[in-house]
Amino acid sequence: MTSGVDLGRPQTQAVGSDEDVVRVRQLVRTVAVAAKLSLVDQTKVVTAASELARNTLVYGGGGSVEVSTVDNGRKQGIKILFADSGPGIADLNLALTDGYTTGGGLGLGLSGARRLVDEFDIQTAPGQGTRITITKWSR
Amino acid sequence: MERVPILKIGDILLVSIQVDMSDQTAVALQEDLAERIVATGCHGVIIDITALDIVDSFVGRMLSTIASISRVLDAETVVVGMRPAVAITLVELGLSLNGIRTALNVERGMELIAAERADQGDDEFDYGPDTELTASP
Ligand SMILES: Nc1ncnc2c1ncn2[C@@H]1O[C@H](COP(=O)(O)OP(=O)(O)O)[C@@H](O)[C@H]1O
Numbered sequence: 001m002t003s004g005v006d007l008g009r010p011q012t013q014a015v016g017s018d019e020d021v022v023r024v025r026q027l028v029r030t031v032a033v034a035a036k037l038s039l040v041d042q043t044k045v046v047t048a049a050s051e052l053a054r055n056t057l058v059y060g061g062g063g064s065v066e067v068s069t070v071d072n073g074r075k076q077g078i079k080i081l082f083a084d085s086g087p088g089i090a091d092l093n094l095a096l097t098d099g100y101t102t103g104g105g106l107g108l109g110l111s112g113a114r115r116l117v118d119e120f121d122i123q124t125a126p127g128q129g130t131r132i133t134i135t136k137w138s139r
Numbered sequence: 140m141e142r143v144p145i146l147k148i149g150d151i152l153l154v155s156i157q158v159d160m161s162d163q164t165a166v167a168l169q170e171d172l173a174e175r176i177v178a179t180g181c182h183g184v185i186i187d188i189t190a191l192d193i194v195d196s197f198v199g200r201m202l203s204t205i206a207s208i209s210r211v212l213d214a215e216t217v218v219v220g221m222r223p224a225v226a227i228t229l230v231e232l233g234l235s236l237n238g239i240r241t242a243l244n245v246e247r248g249m250e251l252i253a254a255e256r257a258d259q260g261d262d263e264f265d266y267g268p269d270t271e272l273t274a275s276p
């Protein structure tokens with residue numbers, strides 16, 4: 001679970017094309033810099049966001065991404081929500097396995113994104129869409 | 140859709156990726172490069188990713204595919220200029236970039252390709268240890 005209060009207004013980016021995935025990367029970079037993440041941590045969270053936004057587009061049939069800064073009193077961080085109303089994921093353990101893909105990808109998006117962030121929360125069920133929240137804290 | 144330009148320098152095709160590529164742009168680059176290798180007969184491809192601030196699994200796969208395609212078309216691919224933060228992130232993402240040769244910068248990449256080609260030239264005259272002539276006593 002993600003803790004902490006939001007700083008400032010969350011920023012939303014619709015995801016309906018692969019140009020929007022580029023915009024998500026740029027938005028996440030801007031907010032990660034504002035949250036004072038190190039260069040390596042910025043790179044990790046932007047990479048994770050790129051993977052998850054592409055999934056929102058390709059598998060979720062499009063959706064939205066909401067980016068905000070968080071503060072737990074000790075450190076700042078970035079929190080990102082990826083939401084779609086697509087088919088959902090029936091077998092989550094399988095989907096989170098390295099190399100598993102139903103779309104001819106490398107199958108590293110979900111599993112890799114989870115490794116790259118500090119907190120990873122996913123809510124999904126068949127026919128219920130998919131909501132993934134990730135958080136990366138400054139060190 | 141934006142397209143990434145491909146420059147020809149002697150026997151080498153140089154691709155310097157200066158934009159945050161959409162997936163479509165990455166796929167187009169793959170196809171454009173294959174065509175240019177055949178059209179020019181170049182034996183080396185250098186992909187300069189100095190300006191890329193991330194490499195995700197889609198771009199990683201594109202780099203591997205370009206390397207495989209060029210190998211089939213008798214060209215060597217070298218990826219140059221990967222930033223340290225990108226390398227660290229790639230490893231944690233789980234991307235192995237198998238079969239991709241890397242070098243520090245364009246100059247080193249060119250040296251690597253030249254050395255590769257020279258080695259292959261030698262191979263044509265190398266009949267292996269079994270057929271090697273030994274000096275008579
Ligand atoms: N938002 C989503 N909605 C439905 N299915 C998804 C979603 N994200 C991921 N999946 C499923 O999980 C699998 C693994 O995803 P991922 O690790 O990103 O690999 P890849 O994108 O290469 O297939 C996908 O092939 C797909 O079946």
Ligand SMILES: [Mg+2]
Pocket residue numbers: 051054055105108109110
């Ligand atoms: Mg994916």
